[in-house]
Each structure stands twice: as structure tokens, then as C-alpha cells.
Amino acid sequence: MQSHYDLMIIGSGPAGRRAAVQAAKLGKAVLVVEKGRRVGGVSVHTGTIPSKTLRETVLNLSGWRERGFYGRSYRVKQDISAADLLIRLRKTLDHEVEVLEHQFSRNGVKTLYGEARFLDPATLEVTTREGEQRVLTAEFILIACGTRPFRPEHVPFDGTHVLDGDEILDLPRLPRSLTVIGAGVIGVEYATIFSALDVAVTLVEPRETFLDFIDKELMQEFVHELRDRDVGIRLGSAVTSIAVEDDRTVSTLANGRRVSSEMLLFAAGRVGATDRLNLSAAGLQVDHRGRIAVEPKTMQTATPHIYAAGDVIGFPSLASTSMEQGRLAACHAFGLEPPPPPEYFPYGIYSVPEISVVGMTEEEVRQRGIPYEIGVCRLRETSRGHIMGLNNGLMKMLFSIKTRRLLGVHIIGEGATELIHIGQAVLNLKGTIDYFIDNTFNYPTLAEAYKIAALDAWNRLPKHGAEPPVANIISA
Numbered sequence: 001m002q003s004h005y006d007l008m009i010i011g012s013g014p015a016g017r018r019a020a021v022q023a024a025k026l027g028k029a030v031l032v033v034e035k036g037r038r039v040g041g042v043s044v045h046t047g048t049i050p051s052k053t054l055r056e057t058v059l060n061l062s063g064w065r066e067r068g069f070y071g072r073s074y075r076v077k078q079d080i081s082a083a084d085l086l087i088r089l090r091k092t093l094d095h096e097v098e099v100l101e102h103q104f105s106r107n108g109v110k111t112l113y114g115e116a117r118f119l120d121p122a123t124l125e126v127t128t129r130e131g132e133q134r135v136l137t138a139e140f141i142l143i144a145c146g147t148r149p150f151r152p153e154h155v156p157f158d159g160t161h162v163l164d165g166d167e168i169l170d171l172p173r174l175p176r177s178l179t180v181i182g183a184g185v186i187g188v189e190y191a192t193i194f195s196a197l198d199v200a201v202t203l204v205e206p207r208e209t210f211l212d213f214i215d216k217e218l219m220q221e222f223v224h225e226l227r228d229r230d231v232g233i234r235l236g237s238a239v240t241s242i243a244v245e246d247d248r249t250v251s252t253l254a255n256g257r258r259v260s261s262e263m264l265l266f267a268a269g270r271v272g273a274t275d276r277l278n279l280s281a282a283g284l285q286v287d288h289r290g291r292i293a294v295e296p297k298t299m300q301t302a303t304p305h306i307y308a309a310g311d312v313i314g315f316p317s318l319a320s321t322s323m324e325q326g327r328l329a330a331c332h333a334f335g336l337e338p339p340p341p342p343e344y345f346p347y348g349i350y351s352v353p354e355i356s357v358v359g360m361t362e363e364e365v366r367q368r369g370i371p372y373e374i375g376v377c378r379l380r381e382t383s384r385g386h387i388m389g390l391n392n393g394l395m396k397m398l399f400s401i402k403t404r405r406l407l408g409v410h411i412i413g414e415g416a417t418e419l420i421h422i423g424q425a426v427l428n429l430k431g432t433i434d435y436f437i438d439n440t441f442n443y444p445t446l447a448e449a450y451k452i453a454a455l456d457a458w459n460r461l462p463k464h465g466a467e468p469p470v471a472n473i474i475s476a
């Protein structure tokens with residue numbers, strides 16, 4: 001194996017993978033160092049793909065999507081076990097890893113399994129799985145080491161009763177009750193997935209609100225639906241202690257309340273996996289959560305030939321954005337001008353029900369003083385929604401009164417994370433309400449919600465021009 005590369009990458013998650021392929025396509029010699037058992041990172045092994053596979057399995061086996069028609073007691077499989085949930089998970093992960101390994105080999109990206117640390121700003125020492133030490137140098141280095149769950153000392157993690165966000169995927173058994181500490185995206189996703197399995201879930205969050213970047217109207221809808229399903233939501237009080245007593249977890253809150261359950265998921269954030277990188281040898285520092293600061297337009301760290309991308313640089317910490325950051329870093333390192341980043345990218349929360357948003361929230365539009373109009377469509381207003389038996393779900397669109405331009409799209413309910421991309425395209429192409437009014441949508445589809453919501457806003461917008469066509473829209 002050669003000992004000098006054009007680009008060395010620490011970590012094979014979305015950021016590392018995308019940077020590696022981009023640099024390889026530019027004809028560069030690239031080495032990816034990965035300390036895990038297989039390539040793919042948190043995204044493939046403990047984060048995005050496993051949690052979404054678990055969600056899909058739960059929705060399928062529980063018959064969740066059919067309950068609108070057949071009632072809350074409808075089940076596809078009566079006794080769902082932890083083993084049922086894990087079978088599909090393993091198959092999906094194996095497939096993802098195979099695709100990634102093939103992509104690396106097709107593009108000539110070299111992989112070395114082992115743990116990397118800096119010896120100096122251009123040199124890494126890699127301790128391989130076999131315990132050998134390799135010293136390697138590179139023109140450019142990308143740190144794409146990601147994060148690991150935050151595990152404070154006072155939490156009695158035992159892998160059986162008290163689990164972190166990685167351990168929940170090796171679920172020893174399906175609990176009858178679950179406390180989730182932390183109402184961030186990960187906590188909310190798992191809380192609602194387990195609730196769909198009829199596990200009694202209590203979600204605990206020290207702040208008075210959660211998912212604050214989501215439009216308030218959507219959050220009201222979300223909280224209403226969770227309460228209707230008997231999900232306990234305890235906001236505004238921190239957890240002062242967690243204990244395991246008589247085979248149950250007991251969480252005591254600052255306001256004196258106690259929450260008891262068979263299992264507890266501690267999902268109060270993640271920290272950058274930077275503590276063993278010996279970053280000081282590279283002239284770099286981290287913040288209190290182990291994150292590295294970068295120049296956002298180039299992904300360069302304080303040491304300019306060292307880049308960082310993905311979750312290790314912090315917000316927004318998504319696989320989707322990590323990939324783009326990795327590509328940007330590789331392009332910048334090798335002098336390729338990347339296209340300017342789009343103004344708006346979507347957020348997807350794969351809770352049950354799912355939520356997806358792009359563009360400005362109503363609160364933001366108000367803060368900026370933009371005169372706006374709102375269009376709303378309940379998904380049950382679409383014929384497709386009737387066919388699917390949807391009782392819930394909402395799309396909300398915001399338009400500028402002055403320019404008629406789309407300002408934001410906010411969706412909660414079935415298909416939200418797919419539907420959002422229509423809104424994203426119109427938004428980034430600076431489209432107006434007329435796009436939705438003038439175009440024909442497939443019928444019956446959930447995407448028709450766009451037309452219905454646009455017509456709803458059109459009814460209140462100052463008129464110029466012809467009446468809108470209403471073909472195909474039965475309930476508009």
C-alpha cells in the first residue's frame with residue numbers, strides 16, 4: 001500500500017464517502033480510513049438507514065397505514081418481537097454496505113480499516129484492526145469522523161434498561177413502556193416509532209418547546225396527534241436523576257414528578273468523535289461538544305489544507321447535507337468551482353407522522369415583515385387521501401403577496417418527506433403560486449395537496465388575471 005495520497009479522509013460516512021468519490025473522479029489518489037467494522041459510518045450502521053428501516057418495518061408489521069380504515073386495533077402481525085424488527089434491518093444494512101464498497105472500488109478509492117490520529121498537520125498514524133501502526137501522509141486531509149451519542153456520567157447506561165441512541169438498534173427485547181429523554185429529532189423519531197408499536201411512551205424534554213425550527217401550526221398538529229395516541233409529553237422540567245429499580249427505570253424530574261418505564265432511551269444529543277484524533281498536532285481545537293469550526297464556503301479548518309465536513313462541524317447534522325459538504329471540500333481542495341449551494345434545503349423528520357419543511361416558517365416571514373398569504377390543505381381533502389384512509393396530515397404553503405412567490409412549504413403526514421421536493425424545486429427556482437394553479441397534477445395523488453393549498457391561498461390573494469382552473473380538484 002502506498003504511503004502518500006492526494007487526499008486522506010477520516011471516516012466513511014456520507015461526508016467522507018462523497019468527498020472520496022468526488023476526488024477520485026478528478027483523478028486523485030484517495031484513501032479512506034475507517035475504524036468501524038465496515039464502511040458507511042453512523043448513517044449506515046447506527047443512524048439514518050437503521051432508524052428508517054426500523055420505522056418502515058414497524059409501520060408494515062403493525063398495519064399502521066391501514067388503521068384509518070380498519071380501526072386502531074388492526075394489526076398485520078399480532079405479536080411483534082425485537083427479532084422481527086432486526087431481520088429487515090440486517091438485510092438493508094448489508095445491501096447498503098455492498099453498494100458503498102462497490103462504489104469505492106469502481107472509482108479506485110482505497111480503504112484502510114483502522115483508527116486514525118494526527119502526528120502532524122500532514123501525517124496520520126493509523127492503528128489497523130490487526131494492531132499494526134501505519135504512518136501515511138497526504139496533500140489534503142478531510143476530517144469526517146462524525147459523532148457518537150452523548151453519555152453523561154450520571155446516566156446508568158447498562159445496554160438492557162438504559163440505552164443510548166446506538167444501542168436501541170440492538171434492542172434486546174421489545175419493552176411495554178419506554179421513556180425517551182430528549183425531544184430532538186432522534187428522540188422524537190424513536191418515541192413515535194415505538195408508540196406506533198403500542199409501546200407506552202413518555203417523552204421528556206427540559207425545555208418548554210421542542211423541534212423549534214418547525215412551523216408552530218404543524219407542531220400543534222403533531223403534539224395533538226401524539227397526545228391522542230397517549231404519548232406522554234413532559235416538557236419544561238429537566239431530569240435530575242435516572243435509576244434502575246426492580247427491573248424498571250425511574251427518572252426523577254426537577255419538578256418532582258417521576259416517570260417509570262421498562263426501558264429508557266437517552267437521546268439528549270451527540271458529541272463530535274474527535275477526542276482520540278490528537279487534533280492539537282494538526283493545530284486544531286474543538287468546542288465543548290467536540291465539534292470543529294470550518295469556513296462554511298470551503299469547509300477549510302483553521303489549518304487550511306485540513307478540511308472538516310459532516311456532523312463533526314455541527315448543524316444541520318444531516319446525511320443529506322453532510323454529502324454536499326464532503327463534495328464541496330473535495331472540489332475546493334482540487335480547485336474545482338462547485339455550483340453555488342441552493343438557497344433552501346429540506347428538513348425531514350421521520351417521526352410517525354412524518355414532518356418535512358423547506359423555506360421560511362410563518363414566524364420567519366412575519367419577523368422579516370414580508371406581506372404573505374397562507375394556503376392550507378388537509379391530506380384527507382385529496383382523493384388519494386380518501387383512498388388511503390388518511391384522517392390526519394396537513395400541508396401549509398406561504399406566498400408573498402407582493403411577488404406571488406412561494407416562501408415556504410410545511411407538511412406533516414404520510415409522504416411528507418417525499419412530497420416536499422416539489423415545493424423545494426419551485427422555491428429554489430423562484431417560482432410563484434401560478435406554477436401550482438396552472439399545472440396539471442397526476443390524479444389521484446397526495447401531491448394534489450399542492451394545488452389545493454395554492455387555490456386556498458389564491459382565494460385570498462389580490463387578483464390579477466384569469467380565474468384559476470379547477471379541473472381534477474374535487475374538494476377545492
Ligand SMILES: Cc1cc2nc3c(=O)[nH]c(=O)nc-3n(C[C@H](O)[C@H](O)[C@H](O)COP(=O)(O)OP(=O)(O)OC[C@H]3O[C@@H](n4cnc5c(N)ncnc54)[C@H](O)[C@@H]3O)c2cc1C
Pocket residue numbers: 010011012013014015016033034035036040041042043044046047048049051052114115116117144145146147165186273276277309310311312317318319320321322348350
Ligand atoms: C438515529 C439517527 C437518525 C438519523 N436520521 C437521519 C435522517 O433521517 N436523515 C438524515 O439526513 N440524517 C439523519 N441522521 C444524521 C446522519 O446519520 C448524519 O448526519 C451522518 O451520518 C453524518 O455523516 P458524517 O459523514 O459526518 O459521518 P458519520 O456517518 O457519523 O460517520 C463517521 C465515521 O467516521 C469513523 N471514524 C470516527 N473516528 C475515526 C477515526 N479516528 N479513524 C477512523 N475512522 C473514524 C466512524 O467509525 C464512522 O464510521 C440521523 C442520525 C441518527 C443518529
